[in-house]
Amino acid sequence: MNNSSITPIERRHLRSKTSFRQSVRHSLTMAYRGLLKIRRTPEQLFDVTLQPIIFTLMFTYIFGGAISGDVLSYLPIIIPGILVQTVITTSIVTGVQLREDMDKGVFDRFKSLPIARIAPLAGALLADTIRYTIATVLTFSMGYVMGYRPEGGLGFVVLAALLVIVCSWAISWIFAFFGVIARTASSVQGISMIVLFPLTFLSNAFVPADTLPSWLQWFVKINPISHLVTAVRDLTNSGTAGWDLGISLIGAAVIVAIFAPITVRAYMRRT
Amino acid sequence: MKNVNGTKQKTASGEWAVEARGLVKNFGDNRAVDGVDLNVRAGTIYGVLGPNGAGKTTTIRMLATLLRADEGTTRIFGYDVAKDPNIVRQLIGVTGQYASVDESLSATENLIIFSRLLGLSRVESKRKAADLLEEFSLTEAAKRPLKNFSGGMRRRLDLAASLIAQPPLLFLDEPTTGLDPRTRNQMWDTIRRLVKTGSTVLLTTQYLQEADELADRIAVIDHGRVVAEGTVNELKASVGTSSLHLSIQNQQDIQHARQTVERVLQVQSAVSPEGAKITAPMADADLVTDLLIALREARIPLAELSVQKPTLDEVFLTITGHGAEENESTNSHKSEGVIA
Numbered sequence: 001m002n003n004s005s006i007t008p009i010e011r012r013h014l015r016s017k018t019s020f021r022q023s024v025r026h027s028l029t030m031a032y033r034g035l036l037k038i039r040r041t042p043e044q045l046f047d048v049t050l051q052p053i054i055f056t057l058m059f060t061y062i063f064g065g066a067i068s069g070d071v072l073s074y075l076p077i078i079i080p081g082i083l084v085q086t087v088i089t090t091s092i093v094t095g096v097q098l099r100e101d102m103d104k105g106v107f108d109r110f111k112s113l114p115i116a117r118i119a120p121l122a123g124a125l126l127a128d129t130i131r132y133t134i135a136t137v138l139t140f141s142m143g144y145v146m147g148y149r150p151e152g153g154l155g156f157v158v159l160a161a162l163l164v165i166v167c168s169w170a171i172s173w174i175f176a177f178f179g180v181i182a183r184t185a186s187s188v189q190g191i192s193m194i195v196l197f198p199l200t201f202l203s204n205a206f207v208p209a210d211t212l213p214s215w216l217q218w219f220v221k222i223n224p225i226s227h228l229v230t231a232v233r234d235l236t237n238s239g240t241a242g243w244d245l246g247i248s249l250i251g252a253a254v255i256v257a258i259f260a261p262i263t264v265r266a267y268m269r270r271t
Numbered sequence: 272m273k274n275v276n277g278t279k280q281k282t283a284s285g286e287w288a289v290e291a292r293g294l295v296k297n298f299g300d301n302r303a304v305d306g307v308d309l310n311v312r313a314g315t316i317y318g319v320l321g322p323n324g325a326g327k328t329t330t331i332r333m334l335a336t337l338l339r340a341d342e343g344t345t346r347i348f349g350y351d352v353a354k355d356p357n358i359v360r361q362l363i364g365v366t367g368q369y370a371s372v373d374e375s376l377s378a379t380e381n382l383i384i385f386s387r388l389l390g391l392s393r394v395e396s397k398r399k400a401a402d403l404l405e406e407f408s409l410t411e412a413a414k415r416p417l418k419n420f421s422g423g424m425r426r427r428l429d430l431a432a433s434l435i436a437q438p439p440l441l442f443l444d445e446p447t448t449g450l451d452p453r454t455r456n457q458m459w460d461t462i463r464r465l466v467k468t469g470s471t472v473l474l475t476t477q478y479l480q481e482a483d484e485l486a487d488r489i490a491v492i493d494h495g496r497v498v499a500e501g502t503v504n505e506l507k508a509s510v511g512t513s514s515l516h517l518s519i520q521n522q523q524d525i526q527h528a529r530q531t532v533e534r535v536l537q538v539q540s541a542v543s544p545e546g547a548k549i550t551a552p553m554a555d556a557d558l559v560t561d562l563l564i565a566l567r568e569a570r571i572p573l574a575e576l577s578v579q580k581p582t583l584d585e586v587f588l589t590i591t592g593h594g595a596e597e598n599e600s601t602n603s604h605k606s607e608g609v610i611a
Contacts, residue, residue: 006437006469009348014358022390029387033373036384040375040416109371109432111337114360115388 015114023116030110030123038130047093048131052086052138059206060146067207072147079143079150080232081205083164084225087135088200091168092192094128095175099185102267118264121180125172132165152239160235163248167228170252173259180266205229224251286313288348288440288471289334295342296329296495303329305495306343311473311488313348313439316466318486319475326495327475328368328444334473335365335442347440364433368445370425371432372417378404378428379413382435389436403431407461423454430461441465443474447481459484483507491590499590508554515553515562518575522547528571535562541588552589553578 018026038044060078064071101107101124110120140148140157150157175192182188202216203225209217220226224247231244289311296304304326311317321327332338334345336356345352347359365371372381379400386396404410407427412420420428426446433441446462447455462485466472476482482489482503489506491499499506515536519528525547532540532551536558540551553559566573 006439008469009362009439012361014361016355016358018357026388029384032387033376033384036380037373037375104374105367105369105371106373108337108367108369109365109385110388112335112360112363112365112371113385113388114357119388 018114018116023118023122026115026119027122027126030119031126032123034124034127035130038127044093044097045131045134048090048135049138051089052082052135053142055086056082056139056142056146063206075143075146075148076150076233076237077208078206079139079148080160080236081203081229083136083139083160084167084229084232085200085205086139087132087164087168088171088225089196090131090135091128091172092175092189092196093131094125094172095177095179095182095188095192096185097128098124098176098179099182099188102180117268118260121176121263121267122260125169125176128172129165129169132168133161136161136164150236152236156235156239159241160232163235163245164228164232167248167252170255173256173263177259177263177266180263199223199225203229224248227251286348287311287346288313288315289317289473290346291330291334291343292345293343294330294333294340294345296326296333296338297341303495304333304340307492307495307497309334309473309490309497311471313471314466314469315487316462316472316474316485318482318489319473319492320477320479320482320489321475321492322477325492327492329495330492331365331442331444331473331475335363336360337365361436362439364436364438364441366426366429366433366441366443366446368448370417370429372425372428374417377414377416378409378420381417381428382432385432386435391435399435403434407431423450423457426450426454426458427461430458434465437468437470439469440471440473443472445475445477448477455481493590513553513556513578513580515551515559516575516577516579517549517551517573519547519549520572520574524571525549527569528566531565531569531571532562535565539589547574550588 056079059082060071060074063078064074068074068077098121107120140161152160174195175188178188178191179185182191203220203223205225209220209226212220227244227247228251231242231248234240234242234244287310289309291307291309294304294307294309295302307326307330309317309319309330319327319330329338333340334347334352336352336359339353348362350358350362352359372378373384376384382400382403383396386399387393391399401410401413404413407430409424409427409431412424417425417428430443430446443462447458450458459481462472462474472485474481474485486503488500488502490497491506515532517528517532519525525542529540529542529549532538532549536551536553536555538552538554540549542549
């Protein structure tokens with residue numbers, strides 16, 4: 001114990017609100033914690049390393065011949081599709097891990113510290129972008145190994161990767177919300193899969209939409225996942241940015257605008 | 272006072288670290304905390320004493336902004352917990368009975384992250400972490416993952432983490448439960464030193480001895496209510512410094528014997544379920560002489576006689592009229608409070 005006595009309350013600078021800059025700083029510190037945790041337990045990266053490799057191989061060779069005649073001409077369709085599907089599926093883990101994390105005593109300390117209330121959540125979500133990055137890089141690498149040569153060039157591939165990572169980060173707020181309100185980690189996994197499975201498969205990710213019955217086409221065309229897949233295809237295959245890119249980014253912003261506040265509210269109430 | 276955005280209200284009678292009025296918390300149908308009042312003077316150690324499930328943890332969580340009270344108000348150094356939680360959080364440190372540190376990280380990493388969150392720079396955080404680890408003799412284990420830490424090491428790290436910002440008020444929830452006697456004594460020394468630097472400590476405990484060793488004032492809490500409050504001496508006086516245990520030879524004399532005990536010692540007594548054993552608080556040892564004479568005159572032969580220092584059980588027996596056994600229904604809700 002040091003002998004210096006504590007600062008009297010009168011001489012402390014007390015703030016009743018955390019500023020935006022402090023909130024960002026707190027969130028970055030929490031993200032640093034997330035990264036440290038990933039480094040300590042690298043086995044939790046299994047899903048993001050194996051899933052892109054297995055899914056890309058599997059889907060390309062199963063559907064390639066049937067849909068596009070041969071594997072090589074299917075690659076420009078499937079790689080953006082599988083990229084979106086894989087990376088967004090990865091974001092479920094964010095909710096599951098958040099649930100597990102929140103059950104631990106350390107979250108009590110976070111709550112008792114004078115930090116921005118959003119920081120523990122934002123930090124966890126931010127750290128998980130490393131997972132999306134790994135999944136993205138591996139999917140493109142797998143595609144490249146199998147013969148995929150995107151016409152848009154490397155610059156647009158990087159842009160497409162960033163787009164997918166940003167959108168997955170936005171979507172992970174939905175799963176974070178499930179994570180905060182659910183009782184157990186496995187129920188988070190369950191609910192999230194039920195939401196995500198139809199969304200990713202009832203899209204243009206694997207097959208062209210015009211091969212589907214008309215009632216299904218209607219859904220596939222309004223499905224935000226379809227817009228994201230199309231935006232990624234535009235960027236990688238032709239180096240163009242169209243309206244789909246705009247819709248994807250607006251959609252991501254809307255999701256964060258809705259789910260970030262209600263998630264933080266639910267997190268604060270769950271005490 | 273400068274740079275204060277909150278609504279601070281000075282209290283008339285000196286500096287109070289904690290002023291809680293009529294705190295209530297319900298978990299479903301269960302009233303875990305049922306109108307608790309607490310006043311803790313700055314610079315003192317205050318003990319909240321009670322059995323498992325009495326509502327100690329729930330109370331502390333409400334005082335420390337971790338749990339919203341259903342009813343009642345709390346002021347920490349004059350700041351309202353509900354209105355200015357962020358200011359209150361700058362004035363308190365909380366150490367739970369479960370470790371509120373990150374299991375998957377090392378001790379140093381834990382302290383650095385908490386320091387960074389509290390606004391210290393990278394360099395300051397590193398130095399602070401090293402200093403605290405040194406103070407709490409954890410330097411050797413600093414790099415090891417917490418999974419391999421003993422209970423005592425975990426508690427020490429937990430307390431160290433609460434001291435980063437040198438908060439004027441510390442909440443310690445059962446700081447020594449589950450520790451071996453040596454580690455417990457070290458923890459007591461640490462707490463005493465903390466108060467010497469000007470901190471106020473509010474701690475909960477199940478052990479009267481611990482409250483006795485540390486606390487200036489004690490509140491005894493049972494079924495979510497404060498059933499007694501005072502200095503250690505006041506509390507002990509009400510309990511009797513010791514209790515008298517009498518076993519009689521003939522079971523049929525039990526009622527007569529009990530009446531004699533209560534008449535001569537002028538206290539409430541209890542009969543143990545096994546029968547033939549009477550327990551009564553012994554406020555005045557001299558009266559025992561009278562009691563023995565009275566029992567001889569009544570021709571009630573004794574099998575055994577012993578005197579015991581007060582235990583939490585006796586405190587409870589005297590104050591509440593029932594033992595300090597765990598209450599199942601309240602206990603289940605306590606664990607709920609811990610998890611959430």
